[in-house]
Amino acid sequence: MIRTQISLSKEEYDAAKREAKRLGISLAELLRRSLRSSLPVDDSKPWMRFAGFVETGDRDSSQSLDDVVYGPKS
Secondary structure: OOOOOOOHHHHHHHHHHHHHHOOOOHHHHHHHHHHHHHHHOOOOHHHHHHHHOOOOOOOHHHHHHHHHHHHOOO
């Protein structure tokens, strides 16, 4: 991940912090999601638009990503 810095007005910052808190995510994640929704989708990876948007509540869900994407193995 690359770290960057942006400048926001006090009003923008406060509103973004409130929204992040409402969603239960960090300010950084809110900004990543906002940026992701504005960028064009890589046609070779259309599913990437949704990466990070699904929350299962299972802290170990990344361990079973193939099951989530492709379904459980038979």
